[in-house]
Amino acid sequence: MRLEYFQLIDRIVDLKLADRKIATEATVPTTNTIFEGHFPGFPLMPGVLLIEAMAQTSGWLVVAVNQFERMAFLAAVKDAKFRMFVTPGHKLSVQASLIHEGSGYAITRASILLDGKPICDATLTLRVLDFPNAEMKLRMREAADTSRFSGRGAGQWLSEHAGRLDHRGWNCFVSR
Amino acid sequence: MSSTFDTIANIIAETCDIPRDSIKPESHAINDLGIDSLDFLDIAFAIDKAFGIKLPLEQWTQEVNDGKATTDQYFVLENLSARIDELVAAKGA
Numbered sequence: 001m002r003l004e005y006f007q008l009i010d011r012i013v014d015l016k017l018a019d020r021k022i023a024t025e026a027t028v029p030t031t032n033t034i035f036e037g038h039f040p041g042f043p044l045m046p047g048v049l050l051i052e053a054m055a056q057t058s059g060w061l062v063v064a065v066n067q068f069e070r071m072a073f074l075a076a077v078k079d080a081k082f083r084m085f086v087t088p089g090h091k092l093s094v095q096a097s098l099i100h101e102g103s104g105y106a107i108t109r110a111s112i113l114l115d116g117k118p119i120c121d122a123t124l125t126l127r128v129l130d131f132p133n134a135e136m137k138l139r140m141r142e143a144a145d146t147s148r149f150s151g152r153g154a155g156q157w158l159s160e161h162a163g164r165l166d167h168r169g170w171n172c173f174v175s176r
Numbered sequence: 177m178s179s180t181f182d183t184i185a186n187i188i189a190e191t192c193d194i195p196r197d198s199i200k201p202e203s204h205a206i207n208d209l210g211i212d213s214l215d216f217l218d219i220a221f222a223i224d225k226a227f228g229i230k231l232p233l234e235q236w237t238q239e240v241n242d243g244k245a246t247t248d249q250y251f252v253l254e255n256l257s258a259r260i261d262e263l264v265a266a267k268g269a
Contacts, residue, residue: 075214102224103233105217125217 001053003032008053009094015064020098022061026053026112030088045086050120051077054110058096058124060144062106065098066128068141072106076125084119086112092119104128180227180257187222188253191215201254206247229263 001008014023028045035043055074062072086092096110106128111121131137181201188205189196192215205211211219220231239245249255 075217100221100224101230102217102220103230103235104237105220105233107221125221127217 001026001029003029003034003049006052007056008049009056009060012060013093015061017065020061020065020101022057022064022096024053024057024060024094026092026094028086028088028090028092032088035088043088045088045090047080047082047120050082050086050112051080051122053092053094054096054112054120054122055124055126057094058098058106058108058110058126061096061098061108062126062128063140065101065106068137068144069130070128071131071136071140072126072128074124075105075127078123078125080120080122082120084114084117086114086119090114096124099123180260181253183226184219184223184253184257184260187219187226191218191222199253201252201257203253204248205251205253205256207251223260227260227264229260229267231260231263 001010009024009026012022012024014021016022034046034049038044038046055077059072059074063070091114093113094110095113096108098106099109100107104127106126108124108126109121110124112119131140185196185199188194188199188209188211192209192211194209199209203209205216205219216233220233224230236245236250240247240250250259
């Protein structure tokens with residue numbers, strides 16, 4: 001995680017477009033000013049940031065399903081539950097499934113696991129819109145292509161495999 | 177078997193906490209019932225699931241923005257019911 005840049009996801013571990021599922025990894029930093037206030041003497045990862053991690057994971061799934069032609073914006077969070085404390089250094093597994101693709105919106109069910117145990121989960125609504133400008137679209141593709149998602153970049157991969165995405169799983173993101 | 181309108185009205189009542197008896201076929205979802213676009217996403221999701229369709233919200237919005245349609249055509253509930261019936265019929269054709 002790079003909390004100062006609001007990047008909650010370290011890497012995409014698996015993306016299966018045919019199944020409409022994604023898995024990402026996110027390691028909570030060992031130090032950050034957030035933990036000085038939340039809470040003094042008892043650092044905890046804020047629940048709102050865990051929701052953001054699930055939203056970013058869901059967003060990558062929706063953007064990928066839309067072949068990087070449309071952007072996802074968080075619109076609603078429902079049934080959010082926080083089951084365990086998350087503390088600095090924890091390595092989290094974030095998962096999301098696309099449960100409905102509407103016209104201009106998507107619904108995902110997302111969860112975070114720690115050592116296989118459920119930490120939190122929620123149902124998220126995302127608005128799916130055209131990119132508001134060319135720069136944002138470019139930056140999103142760059143983000144997928146950067147070392148943060150190293151290996152074969154999403155933009156490159158999508159260019160190579162456009163049209164075949166629904167017929168196979170997608171596991172192009174590998175460890176950095 | 178309940179009518180399309182009844183199904184929609186029940187969805188709206190449950191989703192938006194609006195008294196069921198205040199929801200009429202001539203009610204305009206936005207102007208009369210005060211449903212905003214975010215709440216309408218919940219309604220659309222429930223309608224999509226209930227009828228096994230995909231409400232073309234983006235197309236409708238574009239038509240209204242382009243002046244090719246009025247909001248009454250899609251958001252007055254009796255008209256919305258008719259549009260849903262059309263979508264269901266088209267799906268089964």
